[in-house]
Amino acid sequence: MSLAISVQHAKKHYFQDVPVLRGVDMEVKEGSIYGLLGPSGCGKTTLLKCIMGVDVADAGLIQVFGQSTPCSAPLLRIPGPDIGYMPQELALLLPFKINELFYFYGKLNGIKNNDILKQIEFTAELLRLPDCERQILSLSGGQKRLVSFGASIIHDPRLLILDEPTVGVDPALSAKIWQHLVYLSTERGTTIVITTHYIEEARLANRVGLMRAGRILCEGEPESLIREKRKKILEEVFLELCQRDLQLECTDERFRKHSNDVEEIAPKTQSNVDRNDPGAANSNDSKHIINWTHLMSCIFKELIVIMRDVPLLVFTLILPIMQLSVGLITFGGNPSGLSIAVVDYDTSNRNESLSNQYLRYFGIGDWTDIKHCKSLQSGNNYVAIIYFLTGFTNSTLNKLNSSIKLPSEDASESSIQLTLDQGSPLIADLVVRKAKTAYNKLEENFVSKYNSNGALRVAAINITEPLYDRVNSLTEFVAPGTVAFLIFMSSTLFSSTRIIGERKQGIVERLRISGVSGSTQILAMIIVQSFILVIQVITLIMTSVIIFGTPLEGNLYLVILIVCLQGYTGIFLGILVSVICTEEAQVLQLVFGVMEMNYFLSGIMWPEESLPDFLKSISNYLPLKTPAKALRFIHLRGWGFKYSDVRGGIFVNVLYGTGFLLLGILLRKFRKI
Structure with a gap:
């Protein structure tokens, strides 16, 4: 019977100084069941990965059906269908x-x-x-x-490898699994390697290897080992071998001898295998060719997983709309219903007084005259107090009448005193603007009715039509960049958590052993996420423009293009994050921290001109700033592709997306994940 697996002097280290395999020798015959026995952490899984071709031994020779792995020869594909x-x-x-x-x-x-x-x-x-x-x-x-x-x-398959298939299962199910293994071996000629730390269940195997601390202590048929060691059960054989090995390990004599023996043999690694070997020649080349069957199968997988994971689908499609809606409702709108107190000492008739006219221009209709100002100092939620002095109407009329010379002591009574609550600077600024606008209207009304001097009708500062479309509230300033931000963050979270989740579950490794490359798995995820991205982009833009009335003076397709590119930048950043992080909790901390700083520093919610100089220089290199600025100019100014700021929004996304993707690929190769 020919050999299915041959392992000679295999050695493997992690981080150069942590030995996992210490010169392993192993032989498995075709059509047999081989039980690899040993405690957790002894190197069983690492040895199997080297046999399956998803990892490479540092030294030694590993062959499967006469070929070195990984192998993609016509008659043997490992990793793959064999x-x-x-x-x-x-x-x-x-x-x-x-x-x-x-x-x-x-x-x-x-x-x-x-x-x-x-x-x-x-x-x-x-x-x-x-x-x-x-x-x-x-x-x-x-x-x-x-x-x-x-x-x-x-x-x-020709070769079946099972890593701890019976761990944590009841004896009946364990017996059932072994019954099927015997059937596959005897009836279908399948070569089976099974690892377990349940020693006694391996007596059904044709041959067992007892492994400890990266070495196989002995190999043989279970019953032969029991007779040879004069024990009753296989577990006693293993225990005796472990104790003997431990004693030798303490004296360090065997380690020195074993190490010297291994070094005397020219270490034949996978890279030293004969290049005329068809398996070795084809294994690496195949990694650069897209297998369309694998790609379509992985796309099918992604679609099924996403469509049936309702919470994930809701989180991906509905949550960004809710975030945008809440953000635009709560931020940037013009305050209304402000509580303003009025203290009117004007002696003129209330209906004819200029103070009453001024308050109407201000936007205050029915109002109550409060004379006791001390009661306003506490317990009330007034944002401002407007004071009119005793001779306000008469002094104002005399001041506006250019033919009357007004004494300085009377001129002070024509002033309106405004006391503000500076605890909210935005509201205070709004009240000041409204106060000035109301006084300008009062003055214009008087001059047009009572004064023939045309020079008084010309304002000192004449505000003309705006350069671009008028922005009615800060919400319209914030909305375009917020859409890009939400797409960027959502795409990053989706791609990174999907990759890490499948990697933790062992799905990524299982697919690799089936011959599916990591790049094919990621490409399938990107293709499926592209459909989700387009839906997200369209729904968010519709929510912003149609529901919240954000102006769209420019080209809609240009807006969709930039926001989609921002989404792809997020996807590629998510791939990079999935290499850096190992847990979903780490992803959330990293992504939310990075995204929050991007949002605040990119001039999305507040003009970038308000930043200190050193932060302005930092914000210029952020992936959100230029695209958000480009979107704002398209929405509010109607700019097109001919403007450099708009082209910059496209270029920055392409640059960052490409950089994130290449860095993610390099780190994946470096970390071998």
Whole structure:
């Protein structure tokens, strides 16, 4: 019987000084079951990753069916359809139905549609699974583990690797899994490698390897090892070997000898494999070619997961609209219903007094004259107090009548005294503007009626029509940049949390072992997220323009283009964030912190001219500032592509998006994730 797996003197270190594999030797015959036994952390999973070609040993030689892995030769594709893998985690797409999951993995591994349906029926019957139309999310823990096992054998692989398949399951389910393994080995000729730290259950294997601290202590048939060591059970054999190895380790003699023996052998790493080997020659080249079957399958996966994850869909589509609506309602509107107190000592008839006319111009209709000013100092929510002195009407008439020389002591009575609550500068400024506007109207009305001097009718400052469209409130200033900000943040959060979530669940690694490259998985996510992005952009722009009345003087398609580019910049930033962070909580802290600073420094909610000089220089390099400015100019000024500020909004997004994507790719390669 020929060898399916041959491992010779395999060594592997992490961070150069943490040994994981210490010269491992291992042989697995074709069509047999090999039990790799050992405690957690002894290097079993690392060894399997090297065998499957998703990791590379630092030294030694690893061959599968006579080829070095990774291998994409015509007769052997590992990672790919020639291997089936069941990780210790479930690594299941929970929104899928059972038959959809089997179809997905069957399609990934190149099975034709008709054959997939037959395989689904056969696998479901073999494992006695529940109704295949049931969603995986609704299954019990044991049923989910059987489904995970079924996904690893749906394409009838030559080599099946199971990493702790029976951990945490009841004895009945464990026995059922082993029954299927024996069937696959004896009836279908599948080579099986199973890792476990439950020693006794491995007695059903044809051969076992006992592993500790990165080394295989011994190999052999379970019953032969028990007889040879004169023990009753396999666990006692393993315990004796571990104790002996521990004693030798304490004296350090065996380690020195073993290390010297390994160094004497020329370490043959994967990079030293003969380049005439077709597997070695093709494995790397294939990574740069898009496999359209894999891409379409991953797009199918993304669509199913998103469409059936209702909370995620609501969060992605509805929450940005709610955030924009709340933001535009609560920020930037003109204050109304202000509580203003009036103290009128004017002795003229109230209906004919200029103080009464002034208050009407101010916008105060019915008002109550409050003479006791001390009562206003506490317990009331007045934003301003308007005082009219005793001779206000007569003194004002005399002042406006150029033919009468007004004594200085009377001129002071023509002044309106305004006391403001400076606790709210915005409201105080609004009251001052309204007060000046009302007095100008009062003056214009008097001059037009009673004074023939035309020079008095000409204002000292004549405010003409605005340069561009009139902005009626700060809300219209804020809205364009806020739309870009929400798209940017939403896209970043969506892409980063999706990637990290699937990586934590083991789905990313399982797909890699099925031959799906990381770039294909990310490309599929970008394609599906593009549809969501377009919907987000259109709904947010409609909400801003139609519901809240934000002016749109320029080209709508140009606005959509810039906001979509801002979304892609967010997607690529999310890819970079997914490399930096390992947990969703880290993503939330990083993204919200970065986005908050971007929002405040990019001149979205307040003019950038108000920033200190050193912050202005920083804000010029932020990914939101120039696009937000371009959107504001398109909305409020009607500018088009011929203006450099608008072109800058496009260029900055392309520059940052490309930079984030390239940096994310480089970091992914560096961290090997």
